[in-house]
Amino acid sequence: MSKTIIIGGGIIGLFSAYYLHKSGWEVEIIDRGDLSDNCSYGNAGMITPSHFVPLAAPGMVEQGIRWMFNSRSPFYVKPSLDPGLVGWGLKFLKSATKKHVEHSAGALRDISILSKKLYREFEKDSGIDFGLQDKGILMLFKSPKAEQEEQHLAEKATNLGLDAQYLSPGECRKLQPGVEMDILGAVHYHCDAHLHPNSLMAGLVKYLAAAEGVTIHRNTEIVKIAHDTNKITSVSSDDKEFKGDAYVVAAGAWSPAIARLAGLRVPLMPGKGYSFMVGQDDAKRMTIPSILCEARVAVTPMNGSIRYGGTMEIGKINGQVNMNRVKGIVESVPKYFPNFKPEVPQKKDIWFGFRPVSPDGMPYIGLSGKYNNLAIATGHAMIGLSLGPATGRLINDVLNGGKPTMNIDVFSPGRFQ
């Protein structure tokens, strides 16, 4: 039996392990943490074929610059002369074009739809209850400008074969009686779904830990990679060496540092986001997740509560909580839901995670190029939960040497080498 070593036990590493194990590989998952928390736990739980526009899109640069001067804004790039950030920024600027969006949309749609289908299969196969619900998501807007943008996106979505429906405020209210809304309208993406990430992650870890041929190494940080000209030969922590036939880098926002150990460049910046859970009563009334368009805040009913999440702080990994941005999330909620008045949570109740954000807004999925036994699976930014199963399946495809389930050329990890 061949063996794969997977570095990183977030949603991407775990789904890679799941599919590789299913196709007969022995798998070792190595994580620097204890697998009870990472970016894959506290996210908004949305599965979003509707997100077919990559982050690097026209208008994002101007919008981002405007937001940088507002301490409560949803997007922030910490100014720095760090070469990693400067290089990332230049690539982002170059990628934020109409041509890039048009080139990427079909592939993002296809991988999202594949992933959503695989979630249903996984739910059946594993027997894990992670609250998967096919109710779609609502894009709620208040301003004519956002309405115009959302209508335009909904038309594009429809042209791509996605089920998107424009709703008046009245139609929107009928969907969730008891949820008061102060909006100009909404687009309901019936193609989307949602789940409870914490149950999914805990269930996946338990499932894999019990599977024959899967070993999980917790609190083990990979600090060294040994290689020949075209092959990885081992990876090591401070006190242990791990040898396999194939290797997967799925270390989320930490992936560039690991790739560097093998002399590879995988441009990526951490994009910090926050979330917190609130109250039972609101949760009973709300059944469909929403995105508050102008505020860029996600509101998801899950596990008997509501999770509010948002902000994207591009900068180095750090453990600080920026209360101004959390207040920005809190203050946006009653503007759309006048009866929902979450209080500013205490610091200890605020979760944060680091999205792995590639400069063109596209994930890296595939063989590394330089080494024929190393796959890269990262860079999923805001859609890592959505794309977990499809990424795992595609990594399994490439390591088995077969034709991938879908064309993955646009996700090539070597595209910035």
Ligand SMILES: Cc1cc2nc3c(=O)[nH]c(=O)nc-3n(C[C@H](O)[C@H](O)[C@H](O)COP(=O)(O)OP(=O)(O)OC[C@H]3O[C@@H](n4cnc5c(N)ncnc54)[C@H](O)[C@@H]3O)c2cc1C
């Ligand atoms: C507020 C917020 C809301 C979000 N909402 C959504 C959503 O609704 N839908 C969606 O699809 N996505 C969402 N996302 C994005 C999603 O959470 C991420 O894209 C996804 O979790 C990334 O998963 P990952 O496995 O790549 O990384 P992670 O989950 O961060 O896992 C990486 C793992 O690698 C380990 N690691 C790092 N370095 C090493 C090393 N040297 N050795 C060993 N292990 C190492 C880490 O300990 C970690 O466990 C959201 C993110 C945030 C912050």
